[in-house]
Amino acid sequence: MRFDSWRAEPVDTLFIAPYNACMEKLRVGIIFGGKSAEHEVSLRSARSVSEAIDREMYEPIHIGIDTQGNWFLREDVPREIIREAPRRTLVILQNGGGLLRVASCQTDSAIDVAFPILHGPFGEDGTMQGLLKLADIPFVGAGVLGSAVGMDKDVMKRLLRDANIPIAKFLVAQERHIPIYQEAKDALGLPLFVKPANMGSSVGVSKARNEKEFQNAVEGAFLYDTKVILEEFIQGRELECSVLGNNNLSASVPGEVVPTHEFYSYKAKYLDENGATLEIPANISPQTTQEIQSLAIRTFQTLSCEGLGRVDFFLKDTGEILVNEINTMPGFTSISMYPKLWEASGVPYSELISRLIRLARERFEKEKLLKTLR
Numbered sequence: 623m624r625f626d627s628w629r630a631e632p633v634d635t636l637f638i639a640p641y642n643a644c645m646e647k648l649r650v651g652i653i654f655g656g657k658s659a660e661h662e663v664s665l666r667s668a669r670s671v672s673e674a675i676d677r678e679m680y681e682p683i684h685i686g687i688d689t690q691g692n693w694f695l696r697e698d699v700p701r702e703i704i705r706e707a708p709r710r711t712l713v714i715l716q717n718g719g720g721l722l723r724v725a726s727c728q729t730d731s732a733i734d735v736a737f738p739i740l741h742g743p744f745g746e747d748g749t750m751q752g753l754l755k756l757a758d759i760p761f762v763g764a765g766v767l768g769s770a771v772g773m774d775k776d777v778m779k780r781l782l783r784d785a786n787i788p789i790a791k792f793l794v795a796q797e798r799h800i801p802i803y804q805e806a807k808d809a810l811g812l813p814l815f816v817k818p819a820n821m822g823s824s825v826g827v828s829k830a831r832n833e834k835e836f837q838n839a840v841e842g843a844f845l846y847d848t849k850v851i852l853e854e855f856i857q858g859r860e861l862e863c864s865v866l867g868n869n870n871l872s873a874s875v876p877g878e879v880v881p882t883h884e885f886y887s888y889k890a891k892y893l894d895e896n897g898a899t900l901e902i903p904a905n906i907s908p909q910t911t912q913e914i915q916s917l918a919i920r921t922f923q924t925l926s927c928e929g930l931g932r933v934d935f936f937l938k939d940t941g942e943i944l945v946n947e948i949n950t951m952p953g954f955t956s957i958s959m960y961p962k963l964w965e966a967s968g969v970p971y972s973e974l975i976s977r978l979i980r981l982a983r984e985r986f987e988k989e990k991l992l993k994t995l996r
């Protein structure tokens with residue numbers, strides 16, 4: 623199809639589909655996979671959502687993105703997206719192209735709301751959110767700003783520091799200045815943590831105890847991002863708290879992750895069945911619970927998040943609580959921490975999905991009222 627003719631033809635793709643309020647069931651575009659190192663995790667989360675979504679109210683439309691960035695319309699969420707030529711035409715943005723190849727789809731591929739269950743860069747970082755926003759499609763989760771800020775550990779930590787939310791000491795390494803070992807050691811002590819600024823699932827994260835490990839860790843983290851965070855090691859328990867809402871925010875009971883590995887690494891998270899246990903709710907005092915919930919909500923607000931977010935903490939022996947990070951699209955399988963914490967707080971998995979979809983539509987309706995022209 624020629625680009626200049628696409629308007630004239632009766633095509634209706636996902637990204638020019640209008641918001642359709644008259645359909646009996648809302649068509650929910652579950653977007654999964656993607657180009658990030660967290661591709662596999664996304665497939666698992668999406669499969670769980672597809673299985674649990676309330677089919678009386680919603681019809682899931684499965685939209686897979688392979689690791690190359692090609693989009694496919696699927697019958698369901700596959701275990702892996704095989705790089706075959708698409709059987710059904712739905713290639714919206716071909717990877718690497720200034721080409722917007724709008725394939726001609728049947729009109730039944732319109733969606734009313736999107737649930738981008740993508741983790742990490744190219745999905746959780748505002749890029750997908752920008753695309754959906756431009757296309758006028760309501761979507762679950764944080765918008766462009768909240769997603770981008772939540773993904774970038776450097777910007778995130780600066781904003782938290784500005785809001786007087788306690789965090790660990792950190793330094794930033796990027797091409798213009800990579801702190802040498804001595805500098806990092808003097809500022810942060812040993813051991814220290816090294817992580818790519820924009821990543822998740824502990825990909826590229828390591829603990830360095832000496833100069834050699836430091837060099838390897840920095841080199842390893844730079845494989846994933848042009849910006850790397852060096853952080854003081856925090857000895858403490860790892861607690862997590864789920865936040866839900868747009869303006870009226872609720873915080874779940876906190877949970878605890880107890881890794882059996884040296885830290886909560888990718889291996890402990892996903893490869894080793896016994897890599898960690900989740901304690902839900904966490905065995906902490908009512909006062910600590912309250913402090914965590916209040917910090918979780920403040921963190922969520924400070925970082926301009928919407929819909930959902932899981933805020934992760936360190937609890938030191940001294941009782942001091944530090945925020946480690948927020949995840950704006952946390953792991954979302956039915957046995958993941960985010961939904962489990964809600965379940966323990968009285969919101970079952972399937973109801974949680976419905977609430978998130980409602981929140982997405984509410985925000986969309988509200989933003990629609992804003993003037994865009996003078």
Ligand SMILES: Nc1ncnc2c1ncn2[C@@H]1O[C@H](COP(=O)(O)OP(=O)(O)O)[C@@H](O)[C@H]1O
Pocket residue numbers: 790815817821822823824825827853854855856857860885886887934946947
């Ligand atoms: N400063 C730190 N002190 C102690 N452990 C840390 C520190 N930073 C990260 N970790 C460990 O590494 C894991 C992953 O780091 P995190 O900052 O959460 O990155 P990601 O976004 O990849 O999950 C944490 O869950 C924790 O186990």
Ligand SMILES: [Mg+2]
Pocket residue numbers: 823824934947
């Ligand atoms: Mg983490």
